[in-house]
Amino acid sequence: MASDSWVLTSVEARGYGGIGGNAQTLKLDRPVVVLVGPNGSGKSTWVSAIEWAFFGELSFGNDFSIDELRGNRAEAHRVYMHEGCNETEVVLRLRRGSSTMVWRRIRHRQRPQATHDEVTCTIDGVPVATDPGEVLGITPDLFSRAVAPRQTSLQALISSEDSDRNAALDRLFGIERLNALTVGLSRARDELSRRVRELEQRFDAMASRLREEVARRFDRRSDARSKVLEAGIDAGELTLEGARSLIASLSRALSVDLPTALGNISSLQTAHRHLGRAADQLWSRPGPQDRLNRLTRFKTAVGGARDRWQNAIRAHKDAAADLDSLRASIGSEEVVRNAVDEAEGWLNDIEDQLSAVSKRAAVLAKARDWLGEHEHAPGDELDCPVCERPMLAQELEHLVDAAIECIQAEGGEIARLSEDRQKAEEALSGAKEKQRQLERATGDVCDAEEGALRRRGELVDALQTALGMWAAEVADDPEKPVVEECGRTKAVGQQPRRQGAEGHEDDEALDAALRETLAVGEGVLASTNDELAKASKQGEALRERVIALQRLIEFLQAAGELDALDEDVAGDELTAARASLERIQEWRETLRIVTSVAGDVSVAVAEQRVAAVSPKINEWFGRISRHDRLKGARVYVETSRTAGVVRNAYRVRAVDPAGSWEVAPGPMLSGGYQTILTVAALCALADVDAGGHQLGLLILDEPTQSLDPEMSQQMGNVLGVSAPAPTTVVTTTDKAFADAVVQGAGAGRSKLVPLKRWTAAQGTRFEGEGE
């Protein structure tokens, strides 16, 4: 026992639990005090008042929970107050040597929370801290294990159910907290691992997306690199400086003024747009396009006019040749005209003859009609109407008929003349047709001549138009010889054209000048086409360089995007995230070590306790036991490690002196010996834990369950003889047991405190009190 322990000498209570409003005092003025009384007389109330005074509440442990009564609800804190009392007060008096400690707790019904309790502690009248841990080294946990084990704990200890018994043992031996420590650390480790896993998964997903993006941008850059190399840019020029150099070269070649500051991709793109427009323009209209157009227009207009003029001249010549040919064929206009005249004369003559014959025939017809109308005797003579000679009428009639016959008969004179007339008409028609042919041919010659003259005029107009075009659009130097030639030719063409053969000479002169002009124009056109081809080639080459510039900018852009992603990878956020994860992983490792170490320490502490407690239990069990073989007891610890979590479990066994036979609490050990084993453990723990605090008190609340009278008396005697604490308070309903305790301790070292049956009216009362 510790000699410097504070010894509880009295408990004064009023309004606490079943103790009524009048203050009562339990004097603990002997080492062993036995509270004896019937069930419900208030024995446990008195001993619980000690714990309440110290801590403001009772630690019920796992076998009872008042959690649902906790919190700030006032009613929860009034459960300790006697019904009808407005105030509860417990005063503990303790002594150590010549010093006196007074510990007081008062609770008011209006403000029943422990935090509002009035708690005071004085030592020799001097106030000290109201912390039991600081003053006495006692905590609620230690109190409930080593000072005042609950009845329920005792019951659990002797339970036949392993889980209940072991839990109670663990609690009593203080291993419960060690297990809570290792299990809690393990849960913390699991919780941390879970959250780290979640973060790692998010980080991995992020890294995966990043890798995909990097791969995509890398491919894009590779693709852009291939294209720019294909476009003719050297590998050494795939830089921003290379792009600037190319832009400078192109701007000179295309005569494009660009800003000198080309610092970023955007400015390069702007420069490329300007250069692209210029290159497209050059490519689509390379070289002296206007000159080419003018020369082409000149060639088309003047050349065409000349062709048409020459065609007209040829047509005129052909028409003249046709006329000559016709003349040679059918005769000249004069010959044909004579033939017409001759045919007309012939026809007129025949017409005259026919008229005369017709008249004659008409006279003869009249004569025949007259002769027929007049009766003439034969021999009558009549003057011949023709010869006017007298003729016989009959003869005359014959003559008339013969004459008519001669004129009108087939093959007669009229018939013959009609035939001639037809021939004359045909001759006239043929001659007139020839005359018309000659007239048409002559007309054709005239028309062709007029056409040639008109075309000549048009040619001169075309020359004038070309000169006007050059005057309006300002001819290039290479065109000027053409212009001069054109002017001269126009002058030739404007001179009056003479008639006849001289006219042809004039035409020849004009055509010669024209051919020369066109030849000069053709030459300039050819050189212009060469110039254009060269310019086109140059434009195409520049355009390709501009496209190469575009590829280079695309490459730089792709490279920049890849670089930017690299910066992202090394960005503050990612770095911070990675560093945070690494820190947490370090924490996880640290927690793993702490958990492991806590498990080891837990085992070590448990073994230390076993080493300290086991001999004491053996000693106490041996004192109490009346068994013929089971004379001792021992404690050992079983340690399990599951998934890195250490759990300790105590095992208490009754053993024979040789240690060859051990019996575990349960079916193989009688209830009484289980009680003895339990009380032995409690006494041993009180003995051992007394070194950890300065409260010299052990309360054994109803320790005689399942004990027969003989065993009960033996236990009482042992507890009296070997009081396990400076003050040992025992509560019991068993008067014989109480007497045995007092008897074992001796009257000077012990006293019996009998309690009356509790009544609602009077509450808890000691015997002799109020009588």
Place this chain on the structure above:
Amino acid sequence: MESLLEQLSEKLKREIDDTERLAAAQEVAGAVIEALSNPNASPDGIKEAAIAALGDAIERAESAVAAAERRLRGE
């Protein structure tokens, strides 16, 4: 409890060479032992104390990862 903490500290010193990690481990040990001194100490209370001893390391890591995610999304 003080004895338990002392034993834990001693054992941690033997297990951990790194000064920074040892300090962290002792911080956790101190936190859980303090939690253990609570009359109503439970495994979950110990767990909370150990996690709390990490400070805002987890929250910082979660914030950092979230910030990195936003960065990657281009926000």
